[in-house]
Amino acid sequence: MYLRSWLSRLCRGLSSPVGRTTPPGWGSLSRNVVLSSHRRIPELSSFVVRTNTCGELCSSHLGQEVTLCGWIQYRRQNIFLVLRDFHGLVQVVIPQDESSASVKKILCEAPLESVVKVSGIVISRPPGQENPKMPTGEIEIKVKTAELLNACKKLPFEIKDFVKKTEALRLQYRYLDLRSFQMQYNLRLRSEMVMKIREYLCNLHGFVDVETPTLFKRTPGGAKEFLVPSREPGKFYSLPQSPQQFKQLLMVGGLDRYFQVARCYRDEGSRPDRQPEFTQIDIEMSFVDQTGIQSLIEGLLQYSWPKDKEPIMIPFPSMTFAEALTTYGTDKPDTRFGMKKYLKRKDIESIRQFATDHFNQEVLPIFLKANRNWNSTVAKFIMEEQRLELARLMETQEEDVVLLTAGEHKKACSLLGKLRLECANLLEMRGVVLRDPKLFSFLWVVNFPLFLPKEENPTELESAHHPFTAPHPSDIHLLYTEPKKVRSQHYDLVLNGSEIGGGSIRIHDAELQRYILATLLKEDVKLLSHLLQALDYGAPPHGGIALGLDRLMCLVAGAPSIRDVIAFPKSFRGHDLMSNAPDSVPPEELKPYHIQVSWPTDSEAEKSSLNQSHHLEN
Amino acid sequence: MYLRSWLSRLCRGLSSPVGRTTPPGWGSLSRNVVLSSHRRIPELSSFVVRTNTCGELCSSHLGQEVTLCGWIQYRRQNIFLVLRDFHGLVQVVIPQDESSASVKKILCEAPLESVVKVSGIVISRPPGQENPKMPTGEIEIKVKTAELLNACKKLPFEIKDFVKKTEALRLQYRYLDLRSFQMQYNLRLRSEMVMKIREYLCNLHGFVDVETPTLFKRTPGGAKEFLVPSREPGKFYSLPQSPQQFKQLLMVGGLDRYFQVARCYRDEGSRPDRQPEFTQIDIEMSFVDQTGIQSLIEGLLQYSWPKDKEPIMIPFPSMTFAEALTTYGTDKPDTRFGMKKYLKRKDIESIRQFATDHFNQEVLPIFLKANRNWNSTVAKFIMEEQRLELARLMETQEEDVVLLTAGEHKKACSLLGKLRLECANLLEMRGVVLRDPKLFSFLWVVNFPLFLPKEENPTELESAHHPFTAPHPSDIHLLYTEPKKVRSQHYDLVLNGSEIGGGSIRIHDAELQRYILATLLKEDVKLLSHLLQALDYGAPPHGGIALGLDRLMCLVAGAPSIRDVIAFPKSFRGHDLMSNAPDSVPPEELKPYHIQVSWPTDSEAEKSSLNQSHHLEN
The missing domain is CATH 3.30.930.10 (Bira Bifunctional Protein; Domain 2)
Structure with a gap:
């Protein structure tokens, strides 16, 4: 009989509970991805009609005449308009004087997400109106000319909220999702x-x-x-x-x-x-x-x-397959975390249930009390000597929880490995960050x-x-x-x-x-x-x-x-939801390949559709 | 009626007759491809058991102890052995003293193209034995230890003559051809x-x-x-x-x-x-x-x-489609050459025959004599005035040959375009280099x-x-x-x-x-x-x-x-001659895809095989 535990032998370091990193926004793109390189900065406006990207403008461009191309992200009271390109956002001031009526008309009437070209001067925002959260927040564009390059029809949803939509909708309109x-x-x-x-x-x-x-x-x-x-x-x-x-x-x-x-x-x-x-x-x-x-x-x-x-940091640590299985119950251990004492009694019940439901396997919890005595139904079956030996092997400490199971080596290890991840899920749902997303x-x-x-x-x-x-x-x-x-x-x-x-x-x-x-x-x-x-x-x-x-x-x-x-992924059933691939092919187009479709009989089709829905549930 | 000519209007510059560039050998690889870059020179021996590549060794390595891995290219009288890796060739001196008997045995008994590892000292070749044609020709390796990493069975042909083999053989043994x-x-x-x-x-x-x-x-x-x-x-x-x-x-x-x-x-x-x-x-x-x-x-x-x-040189010249068709008779003109006066009478006959055979189209040659008179059967049908106008349009010079044809614009142009290339082939067969391979x-x-x-x-x-x-x-x-x-x-x-x-x-x-x-x-x-x-x-x-x-x-x-x-190309019938793809698939493996093969009837199969042989002829 094997007795296995994943608790305590693992590195005990647990990252201090921190929130998820703030989701990055357009500003981060300009700062981090495009300009982070220590190499020559790419020319982002070579060969095209714009002079600059929206995202790169800052006070060092003050007074320059620029031409920008981008999408209308939003508009405020027909006075301001925020223009977006791949590089970021910039605020454009819509001219209000009579002589610029045609420019105003273009910029005020174009639907959101229309594509426009504007030329104008980079000016300072009036004092107090700077936006420190926006990389281009110190400046705005005083527009001289504007051209509607392509008007946008009414969208099925707003681009900025796109990530909140269902994934199927995102995949169907992938070309819009890519603008996020x-x-x-x-x-x-x-x-x-x-x-x-x-x-x-x-x-x-x-x-x-x-x-x-x-x-x-x-x-x-x-x-x-x-x-x-x-x-x-x-x-x-x-x-x-x-x-x-x-x-x-x-x-x-x-x-x-x-x-x-x-x-x-x-x-x-x-x-x-x-x-x-x-x-x-x-x-x-x-x-x-x-x-x-x-x-x-x-x-x-x-x-x-x-x-x-x-x-x-390199070199990376190394572990044998046998050790990974014994210690982590898997050949791909997440070594970001050990395990500590955040589990409650009812968690243990849910873990035992999980083990029974998914692996048809019994798990025995042992709660180590302050005096290191075992609080467990299994305690009475184990002799003092064995208990001490186990405690030594597992390097248990006060208030640890130990899960024991018995069975064939690989199966028992795998179960405990899965339970370790399940415990991590439970603890993270409670706000304890075990798996720091910034840690690799x-x-x-x-x-x-x-x-x-x-x-x-x-x-x-x-x-x-x-x-x-x-x-x-x-x-x-x-x-x-x-x-x-x-x-x-x-x-x-x-x-x-x-x-x-x-x-x-x-x-x-x-x-x-x-x-x-x-x-x-x-x-x-x-x-x-x-x-x-x-x-x-x-x-x-x-x-x-x-x-x-x-x-x-x-x-x-x-x-x-x-x-x-992935720019254009398939759904989990292998479909391209945008173009509807795979698709039917007329029989005459199959002829050059000397194949024909074997249409399943009704009963086969039913069986196959049952398999599909089984997959869906999983 | 259109009269078209491709002669004379083209740039008249003709590269002076030069031979093809000498085919490069292993030396050029070391010098040009790997080391030509002005960037950091790649480390070619990082992470592996060798200390150096064969091709890089020169007098600056004299006295160094090196470990090399490579293929036995050839052996001379059990005294010298030439070792090859991707980077070039180096001469290895097989030790003759009693104490190195085992090293000698390995190096003398391994068949050509076997893979060996040798360690030894880089020494100067004895005076007079340097090989200036070989980048490593000033040095040789005095071997201390040798290891047979993999013996080669008898090859179906010699590697060095590989390019002279039929292409089918090269493709079947592509992994050997790649060593060339x-x-x-x-x-x-x-x-x-x-x-x-x-x-x-x-x-x-x-x-x-x-x-x-x-x-x-x-x-x-x-x-x-x-x-x-x-x-x-x-x-x-x-x-x-x-x-x-x-x-x-x-x-x-x-x-x-x-x-x-x-x-x-x-x-x-x-x-x-x-x-x-x-x-x-x-x-x-x-x-x-x-x-x-x-x-x-x-x-x-x-x-x-x-x-x-x-x-x-940039920018590249530009030409409209209409101009390309009119002037060169094609939408992809080879602008490396014009045409000059290397054609003989019998060439013209073969060109007229080519035009008749391939395009069912008559072509009339005009030979411009020193006095600019036309020597042509067509001459009597063309008035002096038209002749002068044509000469002006075509910028003809003394001793030019002009080919005339009549017909629908695109067809006539295409024919003359093909004839221009046919003339170039004829002239190059005679040793006149019209299309300089070094010119782009x-x-x-x-x-x-x-x-x-x-x-x-x-x-x-x-x-x-x-x-x-x-x-x-x-x-x-x-x-x-x-x-x-x-x-x-x-x-x-x-x-x-x-x-x-x-x-x-x-x-x-x-x-x-x-x-x-x-x-x-x-x-x-x-x-x-x-x-x-x-x-x-x-x-x-x-x-x-x-x-x-x-x-x-x-x-x-x-x-x-x-x-x-291309590392592993298909034959012109779309076959991989090495692995024999495409290949038959057992019917049960087609089942998951709901297809079956429609085997052609005997008469269909015959028709299809006729089509194949038609393709072969073309």
Whole structure:
């Protein structure tokens, strides 16, 4: 019987209760994203009809004649108008004199969100009317000429309140949602961070950006790959889940250091917070070991980390898979927090209920009183000696709460790991900030098992990650005797409890690769004959990693969903709510591809719709 | 009757006959690609087990202990071995003393193209044995230790002669072909140039790199779009030919300046020198006009132009579509050359035959003798006065040859344009270099027609480019009266006779867009309702361009085919010869997508195979 606890062994540091950071507004965009760089400031008005952006104007522009283009954000009593562009807001004074009647007419009659061009002089706001909250709050524009570039029809809602709308509405009118400060901030932050990642890889470390095909061939076990019918009857391309094979072939081809910001595809049906197409920072190096890849990634993240966030410290801590499971009950621990004594009795009840409902598993709470005695129904079954030993192992302190459970190791650990997060949710609902959104806790998880028993048939093995992962050098001999015990050279990068990257040292020995594929995994090696042959012809030792860019940006931007860091995301059912993709195709357009639709029978359709609604509930 | 000539009106400058530039070798890679940058030199050996690259070693490293990893390129009498990595070649001295017997064994027994790690001291070559053709030719490595990292099986051919093999073999063993100097050079040049393009756009001009979806919805007339079945019966995504709609929607969303190195898809069946997936530098800006986009692109190309090529001069010359057709007989003139007097009588016969065979069109040659008299069968039908007028118009000089033809304007012009290139081929076969491969002649072609008569039904119109192209401001009134006469705000960028980019100012007025789509083009506007609606809600004036990256890199690298600047290209029939994609898929894997294969009947299959062989002949 295993007794596990996640309490107390964790770092006890708990961030002092602070509020969420104030949500940033248009001002922050000007200050942080666009101008934060220590590099040359980009020319934001080159090649276009404006002289300046709205957001950049300040007292140093006083007296200058400027031409601005933007959207009418709002208007006050036909006297002031606030003009918005991607860079910020500026106040425009609508002229009231007779000679400017036509200008006034344009600016007063144009509906909100219309696009206008105005020219005028930058002047000081009258004393007392400055707005210190607005980056351009010291000045305003005295307009001379105005032109209506495009009038806006009545909107289905106001832009500024957009984020409060349902997400479906936001996705349907994505082009309006993109005008919000938050979406502008997220997309610009993403672009800037990716640019710095590229600089680090290309300019600092000689990586070569190579584009690999997405119209490829089925990979073994590639059940989640989208198919693309070709014009040859019965022949299909497949959209691969990653450029894994190509990046290894590039190493065999002597490219030495490859990277790509790669579009990948995964057809998992409906899954919340997953996208059928996603982007990864894909990296591969020759003559490298695990430490080399880890140092590369630590340097990469430090170099590209946004200047308006807390700087990150490297190297990142590392933990074995076994330790992560035992201590945190998960292979992606959120190491921002330990646990302290904020739980109430009724919380414990709800946690026990959660465990029973979701895992069909009993949990026993132990309340440690001031005298360290156990206040628990379990106390009487445990001898004093065991109790002291447990207290020592778990480093319990006065007034700690310990949750005990029994069962199969992995299952028991996973349950306690989930409960730990559930406790965090409970405490945060009560205003205790356990997971500081400004804190970024990176962690390497290493020494994963190379194989797992197949879920449908536990006597057979499947790769814990993918079949090209190299075994741990100390465990190679076990491949031929006890393959289940072999650890791999796979590593995961975890940030605040989310897996944001994973990689491995690959097998470069053709014989070893054949043995693992054919003998241990019983895969059809014919589908991979090109890769096996490549390993025969002088493949260098190599390894790599892929970072999930969408999830990384979601965490960095502090966004609630990866959909908030993607310009045009799909809904969780894989729909584009704006254009209504996927869509029907007339049968004659299917002919060149030699396919036809197999319409489901009524009973099948009903079953499938039941599955859909089941997904919806989850 | 039109009389057209392409001779003499062209710039008469002809580059002096020079040989092709010497093909570069491994030395050039070290000198030009990797180290040419004025920026910080990348660290090429960070994070890995080597201390240096093979290619970088020179006399400044004398006495240093180095560790190198690479492939055995060749071996001489078991005394010398040349080691190769991506950066170049270095000579390794195999130790001959008894105490190094194991090192000698490793280095002498490993087959060529095996991967080894060697450590040793950089020493001077003995006087007289330096190799000035080799960048590392002053030094060699006195080896202390050696390790065989991976042995190479017998290769199907020698790597160094690879480029002489058939292209099919190169594509089948692409991972070996990539080890050639030329492929390393091409892929690294591409990566470097794209990086500089990004720096120019992001860091210098504030563009935002936004990724747009590739799983999208059919576009009107999108017959060349690949389909991707979804898990909903009868519903398909489509892989778009370009992010056109998304980039316009980003402008409506206020993104202001967008770019993306975008993967695009076009299913044209078998076409030589086309790829089913290709890459374009995709750009869109708000509040810009044609001049703005042109200046942006000129700056972009100048900034990113490789340092080892002749610098390019900006601004690029510009020519209207009408002028290009009249003068060069094409909308993508190669302006590197005029035409001079190298043609022989028998050439003229072969040109007349070419015209008859390919265009069913008669061509009359006129040979201008020293006294400017016409030596031509046509001479007697043309009056002295007309002859003088023609000579003046065509700016003929002594000993010019003029080719005349008659017929419908566009057809006659196209024929003469083709003949001009045919003459250039003839002359170059004779050793006259008309098209200097070191010369890069850019040209803007502007003022295209907005519509063309549909080929299958000339009374109906279709877009000359795409339906979002804005009409020329001077021609808007003609939209309602004589739409065929409307010129567009489309522009093409031509380099050495190849179209490498195209773009336009877009329609931002919803009413105009609806009129063109529904009334003039008779398209189903429902497929585009999201875009039309977006134009209603405050769309800014905007325009953009897309550069074809594969073709641009092909021209810059001087490669014979775009396949030489793509790591893993498809064959012209759309096959991946290495992995054998597209491939068959078992029926059960089609089930989740609700499709089945419609196997063609025998007679259909025969017809289709006839079509294929027809394509092969072309």
